[in-house]
Amino acid sequence: MKRSIILLLVLTSSVFSACNKFLDTAPQDFVTPDNYFNTEADLDRALNGVYNRLIDNFGRMYCRGLFSFLVISDEFFYKSITVNQLKVMEFDAGQLDVGKLWEVAYSGIDRANLLLENVNKPVMDEAKRNAIKGQALFLRAYYYFILVDNFGGVPLKLSSTKSPTEAALPRASVADVYAAIVADMKEAEPLVNDISSYTNNERITTTVVQAILAKVYLTMAGAPLNDATKYQDALTYVNKVIASGKHSLNPDYSQIFINHSRDINEPKECLWEIGMYGNQQGAVQLAGSVGIENGLECPDDNIGYSGGALHITARLFNLFAADDPRRDWAIAPYKYVVTGGVPTKSFYTAAQIYERTCGKWRREYETQSPKNRVYNSTNFPVMRYADVLLMKAEAENAVNGPNADAYNAINMVRRRGYGKPVNTPDAAVDLAAGLSKESFQAALRDERGRELCFEGARKHDLIRWGLYVSNMQSLVPDIAATAPAAYKYAGNAAKNVTARNVLFPIPTTELTINHTVTQNPGW
Incomplete structure (x- = not known):
């Protein structure tokens, strides 16, 4: 080994003495922040790189994971998979897909940080610069929303990585992570463009920011923060989306998904899709x-x-x-x-x-x-107008009880589901009047389950309602009683769910290099 090192040093010295003139030449094809971010086109390419992490070629984001194996709930089970799999909730902190979710989200955050640090470099139209900055701010916040939703408090990194020797960051509290998410999204709201500025719904626009911020506030109102004051904030932001007049329900429920399969963008129903x-x-x-x-x-x-x-x-x-x-x-x-x-x-x-x-x-x-x-x-729909209306119904009920606005919002979704005119009361399909606040909330939970099934919402909803563990555990006797013999294994994921499964474990890869980070309970 020593001989090889000495030989390498000799060869290196020879190369250096023969190539001094070459080495004095400034590199022309190596991208660094110093020689990049100099044009509007550079910023656009960098922004595309921030969006790119939402797909992830290995499937941990919206390519697959966030509507399938990373969001196991009482909606579905995996065919023919019985043991030793994330898909049956039998895994540990070394599980590859969980580790990759963490890694890809932080990759998106780092790309956003780098772009935000250089967004003011080019000479360009200020409105276009603001739109790029607003999207980067929102996406950084959204990656943190994915992380805090799945892992709890996480290291809060708001500047790009400059060196691999940088000091490791400890976990921020859940409240602090949400505060950063809200701050970024609020700053982004006036900067991003209106949906009418684009020919598709794959970019972050004003109503996307408002709708996702409403979702963030609803989450903060539930577990683990249980800050009921956030219901009013959620109501404020869903009302902004509705008042914009930019969105409406597609009259045909099935057509939403046919459009996705046919590569047809429909920004009325679908506020934001992953392209x-x-x-x-x-x-x-x-x-x-x-x-x-x-x-x-x-x-x-x-x-x-x-x-x-x-x-x-x-x-x-x-x-x-x-x-x-x-x-x-x-x-x-x-x-x-x-x-x-x-x-x-x-x-x-x-x-x-x-x-x-x-x-x-x-x-x-x-x-x-x-x-x-x-x-x-x-494409995968992250936010549909039906979700906006159901958030409206939930927040309205929480703040003001089951009033006319809450009933109207949920009934619009129900009427469309039954193929009825959405703005015309229909006793045959409308939710019955006179429900208590608790009964309305229960009906709202079921309606979200029907309308948004398979769209990655169910696990998130059950966790924020404090119902994930109990719903999964009660699924075990349900399946034992209703499934035919060949499908009794359908309850295996539910059998493995305990209180620890409200969060994923902090990945072993992170614990190995960051000794300031502590593991989640039960892992």
């Missing part, structure tokens, strides 16, 4: 797995392959009334089978509830060709 591109073939690596990871079972590549990994629980199925049209769209009523080389639809019987899969995004509607078995260009 997926291509099918991971070629130079652009920005595809996702919406409708594949969580698709209806189909073995045919031309229609669009999906193994149908996410199977539904009877609890979710029974949450819908039999005449609610959303049930047989959100939950696949059929799968594809191939007989004699011909693919056909095979409809499930009433006894085959546990064989049914997610049906919201159906690959038969995709227009891209050829279709890839693992990746596609279907």
